[in-house]
Structures are given as C-alpha cells and as structure tokens.
Amino acid sequence: MINIVETKERITADNEKAAEETKKSLKEKNIFFVNVMASPGAGKTSFLCAILPELKKHYRIGVMEADVDSKVDAETIQQLGVKVIQLHSGGLCHMDADMTARGLESLGLDDLDVIFLENIGNLVCPAEFDTGATLNLMILSVPEGDDKPLKYPLMFQVSDYVLVNKIDTKPIFDFDDAAFEANVKKQNPNAKIYYLSAKTKEGIDPFLEVLINEIESYRERQ
Amino acid sequence: MINIVETKERITADNEKAAEETKKSLKEKNIFFVNVMASPGAGKTSFLCAILPELKKHYRIGVMEADVDSKVDAETIQQLGVKVIQLHSGGLCHMDADMTARGLESLGLDDLDVIFLENIGNLVCPAEFDTGATLNLMILSVPEGDDKPLKYPLMFQVSDYVLVNKIDTKPIFDFDDAAFEANVKKQNPNAKIYYLSAKTKEGIDPFLEVLINEIESYRERQ
Numbered sequence: 001m002i003n004i005v006e007t008k009e010r011i012t013a014d015n016e017k018a019a020e021e022t023k024k025s026l027k028e029k030n031i032f033f034v035n036v037m038a039s040p041g042a043g044k045t046s047f048l049c050a051i052l053p054e055l056k057k058h059y060r061i062g063v064m065e066a067d068v069d070s071k072v073d074a075e076t077i078q079q080l081g082v083k084v085i086q087l088h089s090g091g092l093c094h095m096d097a098d099m100t101a102r103g104l105e106s107l108g109l110d111d112l113d114v115i116f117l118e119n120i121g122n123l124v125c126p127a128e129f130d131t132g133a134t135l136n137l138m139i140l141s142v143p144e145g146d147d148k149p150l151k152y153p154l155m156f157q158v159s160d161y162v163l164v165n166k167i168d169t170k171p172i173f174d175f176d177d178a179a180f181e182a183n184v185k186k187q188n189p190n191a192k193i194y195y196l197s198a199k200t201k202e203g204i205d206p207f208l209e210v211l212i213n214e215i216e217s218y219r220e221r222q
Numbered sequence: 223m224i225n226i227v228e229t230k231e232r233i234t235a236d237n238e239k240a241a242e243e244t245k246k247s248l249k250e251k252n253i254f255f256v257n258v259m260a261s262p263g264a265g266k267t268s269f270l271c272a273i274l275p276e277l278k279k280h281y282r283i284g285v286m287e288a289d290v291d292s293k294v295d296a297e298t299i300q301q302l303g304v305k306v307i308q309l310h311s312g313g314l315c316h317m318d319a320d321m322t323a324r325g326l327e328s329l330g331l332d333d334l335d336v337i338f339l340e341n342i343g344n345l346v347c348p349a350e351f352d353t354g355a356t357l358n359l360m361i362l363s364v365p366e367g368d369d370k371p372l373k374y375p376l377m378f379q380v381s382d383y384v385l386v387n388k389i390d391t392k393p394i395f396d397f398d399d400a401a402f403e404a405n406v407k408k409q410n411p412n413a414k415i416y417y418l419s420a421k422t423k424e425g426i427d428p429f430l431e432v433l434i435n436e437i438e439s440y441r442e443r444q
Contacts, residue, residue: 041366093346124315144263
C-alpha cells in the first residue's frame with residue numbers, strides 16, 4: 001500500500017517537473033497554451049469550432065486532438081484551416097506532461113501563438129496531471145447535470161475556467177445555475193464560470209473577449 | 223517503459239484472478255451482478271431509478287454507488303427502498319475487482335438476489351478492470367453523440383449491453399441510430415443495443431423484460 005503511494009508521488013513529482021519545463025519553454029516563445037477538459041460528448045470539439053474562426057484572425061493557432069482512438073475530431077478541426085495533429089493515448093485515460101511535450105514537439109512551435117489541447121474525454125484522470133498549460137479550461141454540458149462538481153471535485157479545483165455548454169438545451173433539462181455555481185465555488189472559489197452554446201453561438205463572443213484578454217495579458221508579461 | 227508494461231500486466235492478471243473469485247462466490251449464492259458504466263451525467267442513477275421499482279417486486283436488490291466523492295446518488299437510490307451503500311474511490315477513476323469485492327462484503331450478500339454497481343462516471347478506465355460482474359452494461363446518452371464507440375473502443379468492446387439513454391432529447395440533438403449501431407458493431411458485434419429514456423420511461427419495459435430473462439437464465443444455470 002505504501003509502495004503504491006510512493007510510486008504515485010514520484011509520478012506526480014516527475015510530472016510537475018516536466019510541466020514546469022513546458023511552461024518555461026512556451027513562455028520563452030510567448031505561446032499561450034490552453035488545456036481543454038470535459039466528459040465525452042460535452043462539446044470540446046464544437047467549442048473549438050465555435051471560437052477558432054474568430055480567434056485565428058488574431059493569432060496563429062495550433063490544436064492537438066487527444067483521443068484513445070480515431071481521428072474524427074482532428075478531421076473536423078482541420079476544416080477550420082488551423083494547424084492540427086491527432087494524438088493517440090494508446091488506451092490511456094489522460095494526457096500527462098511528457099505526452100503533451102511530445103505532442104507539442106510534433107505540432108511544432110515556431111509558427112504558433114496559441115495552442116489548444118483537447119484532452120481525453122474524462123472528468124477524473126486528466127485533472128491529476130498538469131500538462132504545462134497556461135490555462136486549464138473545463139466544459140460541463142447542461143445534460144450532464146448541476147451536481148457534477150460534487151462528484152468530480154479535482155477537475156473543478158484545477159480549472160481556471162468552467163464553461164457551461166449546450167445552454168440551448170436548458171428548456172428540456174433540469175439544470176439549476178445557482179446550485180451549479182454554489183457547487184463549483186465549494187471546490188474552487190476562483191473558478192470563472194461562463195455559459196454558452198457552441199451550437200447556437202450564444203455566449204461565445206463574451207467568452208472570446210475574456211480569452212483574448214487572458215492571451216494579451218500573458219503575452220505582455222515578461 | 224518495459225517496467226510500466228510489466229506492472230500493468232501484473233495488475234491486470236491479479237485483477238482477473240480477483241474478478242474470477244467474485245464471479246465464483248456470487249454464483250454459489252446465485253446472485254446476479256450488473257456493472258453499470260457510463261460518462262458523467264449519462265443517466266446511470268436515473269436508469270436505476272427507472273428499473274428498480276419494478277425489479278424489486280421480483281428480486282431482493284442491492285446497489286453499490288461508486289463515486290470519487292459525494293453521496294448524492296446513494297441518497298437518491300435509498301428512497302427507492304432498496305439496500306444501498308456508497309463507495310468512495312479516493313480519487314481513483316474506476317472500480318477494480320478488489321475494491322468491488324470489498325464493496326460487496328460491506329453490502330452483505332446473504333439477503334440479495336441482484337446487485338448493481340454504479341461505476342465511476344468515465345468511459346475509459348472502468349472498461350479496463352473486470353469487476354467480477356455477471357453482466358457489463360454501459361449507458362450512452364443521446365447528447366454525447368453517435369461517434370463515441372470510435373473514441374472509447376474498449377468500453378464498447380467489454381459491454382454486453384449498450385443502452386442509449388435520453389432518447390426523449392433526440393429532436394434537439396443530431397444522433398444517427400444507424401451510424402451509432404455501425405460504430406458499436408465495429409467494436410463489438412455481440413453488443414445488444416437498446417434505446418430508452420429513464421426520464422419518460424419509454425423503452426424501459428422492453429429492456430426490463432430482457433434483463434429479467436438474463437437473470438432467470440443465470441439463476442437456472444448450474
């Protein structure tokens with residue numbers, strides 16, 4: 001039992017070190033890196049499809065699509081005319097800092113300003129591994145329910161932004177904004193919560209403004 | 223790298239052994255054990271709430287609610303008047319055979335005919351660990367999309383039953399039954415697919431009939 005804990009601690013320490021190296025190397029190149037996490041089907045790819053057409057007017061964009069298998073998301077993103085690669089995790093349930101660093105190397109960093117990692121669809125394991133991202137962003141879709149912060153606490157603790165997607169489906173699902181916000185704040189008082197629909201585009205522009213501010217503020221920092 | 227693989231193989235072999243012991247001990251007591259897997263918010267608890275009121279007329283039911291944290295699901299199930307315990311995984315993303323065996327011991331087996339495990343909400347890791355269940359049942363909800371078998375192949379490979387939940391939301395989501403079935407069959411030609419809504423109860427009765435047949439056929443086997 002003690003051995004398992006020690007192994008996990010060593011893995012975590014090694015991961016932190018690799019994540020710090022990624023952060024440092026990205027800052028040197030002034031590249032902003034967003035780690036997008038969510039359940040399967042919460043709308044990670046649709047969210048990227050909703051923001052990238054506008055964002056690519058301002059920045060050179062790269063996307064890493066991580067999946068256990070398939071390349072359907074990379075094919076979708078490619079149609080937006082941004083640089084994209086597909087990463088296969090080989091059965092693994094998350095991206096760690098090493099796997100991410102290898103992904104960034106394959107993507108190539110010389111001609112990019114902003115990079116998105118679409119992590120494996122999973123609310124548990126990706127939260128445990130710092131990828132070296134500048135920003136952790138998680139998407140929770142209305143159909144999943146407002147109680148998820150109680151069940152997947154770490155994901156909400158590590159996320160800078162919590163986006164509630166599929167708000168166009170609110171008329172048919174019981175989703176209580178106030179209850180959700182209280183549940184999120186219990187885990188992470190600093191999480192910034194935005195409501196949007198990647199499908200109807202409602203709420204996309206206000207979030208884009210906030211994201212561009214984050215990117216600009218990062219790029220101005222020495 | 224080789225060390226990691228060896229460790230994983232040993233863990234898998236140990237898990238298989240523990241799962242076989244659970245299967246043997248449950249068969250001796252003639253207890254049917256269903257492992258319910260799905261993404262966060264796909265409707266595992268709602269599904270149990272939809273089938274248990276009828277099922278408990280025929281069998282003595284026990285439910286193990288596994289979550290990283292919280293006890294909201296166990297409280298919901300308790301209101302149905304069946305035996306229930308909450309298992310906390312301590313941050314872990316799945317239930318393995320050992321954790322399940324300890325759960326079964328806590329639940330107590332002497333006065334039960336059918337046991338359900340509501341696994342951690344996750345389409346990746348729970349698929350890797352045989353819990354010792356008689357039946358693996360996964361729920362995919364319409365809002366998650368028809369492409370999920372391509373991205374989470376192992377979950378569909380290990381599931382005897384694939385239930386498509388929230389079919390009442392089909393009018394507002396793009397979900398192609400034929401495409402979904404083709405995607406499932408690619409991973410698992412033997413998977414039995416049923417469509418239902420735990421909310422409206424559409425499709426619940428036909429599935430209950432099938433489940434009761436499975437239980438009866440198991441109980442008659444020597």
